[in-house]
Amino acid sequence: xxxxxxxxxxxxxxxxxxxxxxxxxxxxxxxxxxxxxxxxxxxxxxxxxxxxxxxxxxxxxxxxxxxxxxxxxxxxxxxxxxxxxxxxxxxxxxxxxxxxxxxxxxxxxxxxxxxxxxxxxxxxxxxxxxxxxxxxxxxxxxxxxxxxxxxxxxxxxxxxx
Numbered sequence: 001x002x003x004x005x006x007x008x009x010x011x012x013x014x015x016x017x018x019x020x021x022x023x024x025x026x027x028x029x030x031x032x033x034x035x036x037x038x039x040x041x042x043x044x045x046x047x048x049x050x051x052x053x054x055x056x057x058x059x060x061x062x063x064x065x066x067x068x069x070x071x072x073x074x075x076x077x078x079x080x081x082x083x084x085x086x087x088x089x090x091x092x093x094x095x096x097x098x099x100x101x102x103x104x105x106x107x108x109x110x111x112x113x114x115x116x117x118x119x120x121x122x123x124x125x126x127x128x129x130x131x132x133x134x135x136x137x138x139x140x141x142x143x144x145x146x147x148x149x150x151x152x153x154x155x156x157x158x159x160x161x
Contacts, residue, residue, distance in 0.1 A: 099126060099158045099159050100158065100159050101134075101156045101157070101158060101159075102157050102158060102159050103156075103157045104138070104154055104155065104156055104157065105122060105154075105155050105156075105157050106152055106153070106154055106155075107122065107152070107153050107155050108150065108151070108152050108153075109147045109148065109149055109150065109151045109152075109153065110149060111149040112149075113147075113149075114145075114147070115132055115135065115144040115145060115147045115153070116128050116132070118147075118153065118155065119131035119132050119135070119155070122155045122157060123155075123156075123157065123158050125158075125160050126158045130158075131155060131156065131158075132144050134155070134156045135153050135154065135155055135156075138154040138155075138156065139153055139154050
């Protein structure tokens, strides 16, 4: 003897067996949790025109630019370089201006003297950096910070301000 399995039934008031309703279909996931779909491709007709006008909106969708790690580093370095260049420009603009040169004087370096002391002695009212820059240019030295006793330096004498 074999047993047949039938779906569960519900008896109605007319005593007619009807199948039980099945579970309702699951609702789809909210739009925020759905997977992104691939972009719609626009099919072109034989002449190069769009086949249908319904694809025009998909073609005009804005694209988001996403930078890679290398791109972000490059943007940061570019911004840093721009700030550094502006800073150097401001330093050059803020450098003390040299007053007009009245004459030149040749000075012999004595033992224990520095170029800074000589610049202050010759031009006491002028910033020593201005005088030392001019000494480097006039004398042809790479650095006046390394002067030797007995060395002769040509120094500009500026007008008193």
